[in-house]
Amino acid sequence: MLRKLLIGTMLAGGLVAGYSATTYAAGGSVEVLHWWTSGGEAAALDVLKKKLESQGVTWKDMPVAGGGGEQAMTALRARVTAGDPPTAVQALGFDITDWAKQGVVGDLGEVADKEGWDKVIPTALQNFAKYDGKWIAAPVNVHSTNWVWINKKALDAAGSKEPANWDEFVAMLDKMKANGITPLAHGGQAWQDATLFDAVVLSFGTDFYKSAFIDLDPATLGGDKMVEAFDRMKKLRSYVDDDFSGRDWNLASAMVIQGKAGAQMMGDWAKGEFLKAGQKPGTDFVCIRFPGTQGAVTFNSDMFMMFKVGDDKKAAQLQMASDIESPDFQSSFNVVKGSVPARTDVPDTAFDDCGKKGIKDLAEANASGKLFGSMAHGYAVPAAIKNAIYDVVTRHFNGDIDSKEAAKELVDAVAAAKG
């Protein structure tokens, strides 16, 4: 056991076979735009900031609060329009491709080639971190959106059974309600509603998810099963408290942490909040895949997209990219963030049980063809279509339209956004 641990630590410490770190900068600065402002997110970002600072690189922080990153993308547009983009920007999937098309992003080829990123970063991520065959972004992690975070005491009080399917999930939520707590902690923001929808749609099967969100098949988007999916969303809404409107996701996590609510459906960044609060998986909280989605994963990956910068800033930018892809950083950062490494060769030794499960689930889903980009988090469709889906999902969640109307509007909204 000790031997295994030591090997794991050594590997995570940078001795991954074939890996050698690069030094580009002694000094210089990076300006970094991101939306990691919650307690858990800030703690994770600090790991990167400290690593760069230890190499003499100055960190200029540009935080733009707002889960899911919509506000950050608006702030970025203003900076690029003014001709003054930051060095590095946290970004997701199709947004990265959209910026690349504008011709404003940098080129990380030098560091990616030297460090062999092609061999260790999964293709599903390369599809977005590269444009026209060139590396333009450094993937930090892989998150997934089909998780449920459950307060352990509340679960025990509700009969201790981890729900394995929709009916058991509903039964658990009913018991929590009877026990006098808010069953489902949720914040009424479009991206959070869409995060629930990701999981609910996936619970009708991977073919259904793919047909709806990857292929955008009108018959699937407007069919009976989609009406059923919306009915499930309506049922979930009935377990949310009345003050949910506008609530930030981390405040919803806090309700579960404090035992005021039983569970939260959220990506694994939520785990960062539980850890920051000193809680332990298995003891204080439980992580399960959203019932009915076991074996499948809807992923998103935070990437630092690099912008074209002057020669004076290039070395620090390459240093940041190199640091992000180093195996020891991938381990230490993701342990805090709640996500899993963006490289396939990082040992899981330092991760807790939820992290180990996340790493295993990702590898298995990838191998069995059950890994799909998250619609809610920019990896299934471009922003225009994503926002069109958000709009329908949120109006339905708020009770403005019924399930049949929602499925019908989904077809029209997607068609209009596709143009």
Ligand code: BGC
């Ligand atoms: C990002 C996470 C972040 C979450 C909430 C997601 O889109 O991928 O890194 O923690 O939004 O802000």
